Amino acid sequence: MLPAVVTEKLDVLPTAPGVYLFKDKKGVVVYVGKAKSLRSRVRSYFQEGSSDNRYFIPILLRTIGDLDTIVAGSEKEATILENNLIKEHRPRYNVKLRDDKDYISLKLDPTDEWPRLWVVRRPTLKPGDKARYFGPYHSATAARRTLHLVNKHFQLRTCTDTEMKSRKRPCLQHQIKRCPAPCVLDVERRWYEEQVRAVAMFLDGRHDELSDELDNRMRDAARAMHFELAAVYRDQLAAIEKVREEQRVVAVDDVDRDVLGLHREGDLVELALLHVRRGKLADVATFSVKGAEVPDEEVVAAFLAQHYLPGLSSDDGSDVDADTALPIPNEIIVPIVPDAATGISDWLSERAGHKVALVHPQRGQRVDLLALANDNARHAFSEKRRASDDVQERLTQLKERLRLPTVPRRIECCDISHLGGKDTVGAIVALLDGEPDKKRYRTFHVHGDGAAPKTTDAAPAPGGEGEGEGEGMGSLAGDDYRAMYEVLARRFRRGLRKQESRAMAIAEGEAEQDDDKPTSVKDLAAKVEGDEEGGEWDLPDLFVVDGGKGQLAVALAAARDLGIHELPIVALAKEKENVLGDTLVDRVYLPGQKNPIPLRSHSASMFFLARARDEAHRFSNRQREKLGKRKRFKSALDDVAGIGPNTKKLLLRHLGSLKAIKAADDATLLAVPGVTARHVKALRRVYPAPTPAPAPVQPSAVIETKSPTS
Incomplete structure (x- = not known):
């Protein structure tokens, strides 16, 4: 049901061109559009039985709280005004096709x-x-x-x-x-x-003229017996001919035109833009639009504004430079005529410096070009969806191969990195549908004070034989186990705490509902996301550790000591050679199974596990290097509370070294520009004032007397 204020405004809408703004119940602008007739365009959103694809209507009816209209003098002014209002309000339901302001x-x-x-x-x-x-x-x-x-x-x-x-x-x-x-x-x-x-x-693109020149140069070089130079010209001619062959002839005239094709399935839209130059197909670009509930004509209008016109700001709020906007051809063939098409055409012509025609063909050669563009859009949509389907299919294969309870959409992997037993860092990376989910990456600085892992038959004691990173490292292998136990225990503890917070929030919500106090799912989620651990600690569908049976036993011990028994955990051992010289491929160790599962490098199952392991290895090494760099460049003054980086630089610049700072008295420290009594007091809490040296003893005067006998 529309609000009364909207219904009243619909009855008095003008027939002039202009811009309309839909607002939500809080008064926030959620959509901006233009029209050559405000009355017919705006009212079409709320007419039952309309023939247009009004995907925007369900959301609009739920969110609209008010409606504003601005009358413009012409369709061109309406187009410019719409562009400026989108730039100002940045409404969430307007189509956004790109976020890079420079081409x-x-x-x-x-x-x-x-x-x-x-x-x-x-x-x-x-x-x-x-x-x-x-x-x-x-x-x-x-x-x-x-x-x-x-x-x-x-x-x-x-x-x-x-x-x-x-x-x-x-x-x-x-x-x-x-x-x-x-x-x-x-x-x-x-x-x-x-x-x-x-x-x-x-x-x-002056290929004919260039080919003639290169052909003459090649013949002159050959007659002069400069055969190597002639071969260079020959290869350049071949390159030009190859480009010509790739440029399919699609038109008989020399008009530069772009052809826009569109394919839609629900709120997913794929656009294909054919660049036709001098009658030849020079290139094809495709663009994906998600959540496009607006009609097709508004998608086309938004594309024309954002693709060709530099007036629309980028996502960071800055304007797009006119010098970096794409060149505008003489003719743009569109699959549907956008509203206020005349205004868009005038604005494009003004920006291009020549006449730009928007054409929706009904017959002739342009119809064939439009069909070709639509075919490319449909093909691009199918290819991108097929890639998504392939990911789900490979994840399903991984589920079956590892006998997992669910499809592992979220995979996490842990790796330990250290340098000679020092600067030990644990890193956990995450994949979501096979792609890195970097907001869930975590780094753990190993303190070494965690409980040591319990050794079992599957987990060799420290210094024993193991696989993966701990193999062949003697007593250092035990350090790897303890480090992995500490890292995984900290990570699992946070995940367990997150589960408890969610269960508590749901229980509170059910109690409130019993008291006739409605609680929305959004409110429950806000309670869970508001805990001190944040909202990124959910346990994954599959947890992978880099190593063999020893690392797997440590990971299982860390989880079960916290009461986590349902989390699938596997270990991935790297490819190696055994004592007989046989190559052992990458192997996956499962809990309760003696023999590992070999995975070939080309298998779909191996792809995600190897990607998670390699990413964990890269991330852990990077964090370990950063930690070591911080330690190497660390100063003893960094541990002094109240002495910041700038004050530290001032002290070292004027006094030269930490030894000189410790030996300086209060007056010397205060003489350093920028150092105050508060800084001196902070230093004295760590480095006491030097004891003043004792005053030198003056030798007493000796009076020489002569003996009476002398």
């Missing part, structure tokens, strides 16, 4: 001594700048693919200016015939300038 371009500066082509994010268009920028490219993949093609076939340097100045001999690029090495070799300037010009023509 990649390729820069070629002919004024450099030895020009090169490199990737830039934000062109620096300063007065007098003669550099050329090619692009921008819609994706980093497209830009770097082009850069790789140029570097492979056109011999320009790839090193930076700093690397070029410091180089003493040619690099590998020269050895594989991709760079003439102007850094150390005598390169003919005219020939290098020809390469620069050829690269510019290639990126400009």
Whole structure:
């Protein structure tokens, strides 16, 4: 049921173009849209039996609390106003297609001594700048693919200016015939300038003109018996011909156009944009939109604004630079005419500096292009869904292979890292549906004061034979076991505490409901998430330890000592050779099973376990290195409460060393700029004031007397 205030406003909506804002019951703007007729557009959201795909309606009816409209002078003004309001309010239900405010371009500066082509994010268009920028490219993949093609076939340097100045001999690029090495070799300037010009023509798409020039140069070099140079020109011609073959001819005219295809399943939308340049299909870009409850025409309108127009701010609140926006073609073919299409077209034309037409074809060659774009969108949607389905299928295979009770969507893995028994760090990483879930990564500094693990038949005593990291390490293996026990006990304890908090919150909610006090699921979740351990300590579906039977026994002991018996725990041992020289592949040890399960490297089951283990190993080593670095650079003054980093620097800069600071009296310390009596008092709590040296004893005067007999 709509609020009364909304119903009243629907009856008096104007027919003029403008912008409408839907607000929730708290007055927060949740959606901003534009219309060439506010009355017909806004009322269409609330008409029963409408033929449009109104996925937004169920959410709108639940959340809307108010409605505002702003009348504009034209459709173009409505488009600009909508863009500014989205930028200001950042409504949660408006479609967001990208979060990167800069597109990649390729820069070629002919004024450099030895020009090169490199990737830039934000062109620096300063007065007098003669550099050329090619692009921008819609994706980093497209830009770097082009850069790789140029570097492979056109011999320009790839090193930076700093690397070029410091180089003493040619690099590998020269050895594989991709760079003439102007850094150390005598390169003919005219020939290098020809390469620069050829690269510019290639990126400009002037393939016919460039092919003619290269063909003439190849023939001249062959007649002069410069066969190696002729071979370079031959390879460049082959590269251009390959690009031509890849660019499928899809139109008979030379009009630059983009063709937008759309495929929707529920609130999931896939968009495919075909870039047609001079009648040839130059590239295809796809974009995924999740949670798109709005109609298709509004998805198309949002795409046109966010993809081509730099006025919409990025997610960090900053404006998109006009110089980094994608080039706007002469014609954009769309699958459905967006509302206020005339205003969008006028705004695009103003930004592009030429006429831009929005076309929804009904017949002819453009219909075939639109069908091709829709097919690409449908194919991209299927491919991305298939990738997601493959992950679920592989997780199901892992469940069956390891005989797990549930599909292991959340996997955690533990690894211990140390350096000669010191700087011991335990790391736990998490995977969610096969991808790293970094917000659940945890690091534990091992204190060594935890209870030692209990040894069993499956867990060798410290110093005994084991597998994994503890193998062959003598007494140090026991330290690994104790470290792993401490880390896992701390992690499992937090998970157990989280379960208890959740059970308590649910019990309190049931009690409140018995007292006729309604408690929502959101309120119960807030109680659980509000505990001191946070909301990221839930136990996973599968826990993996890096090692063999010994590490598995330690992990089981840590869990069972805390009363955790239902958590699936396995150990993953690395590939190795036995005493007979036979290669033992990666093996998984299960509780209560003597023989491990061998996993081939190409198996689907091995993929997730190996990824978790490798990520845990990387993360633990990184944290151990950071801990060791902090310890090596640590100063004794860091442990003095009340002495901060800046004060420490001032003391060391003026007095020179810790020994001098300890020996300094209060007056000397106060003479250091920035040091106050409070800092001196803090130092004196740790380092007492030096005892003043005793005053030197003055020798007493001796009066010489003569003996009476002398």
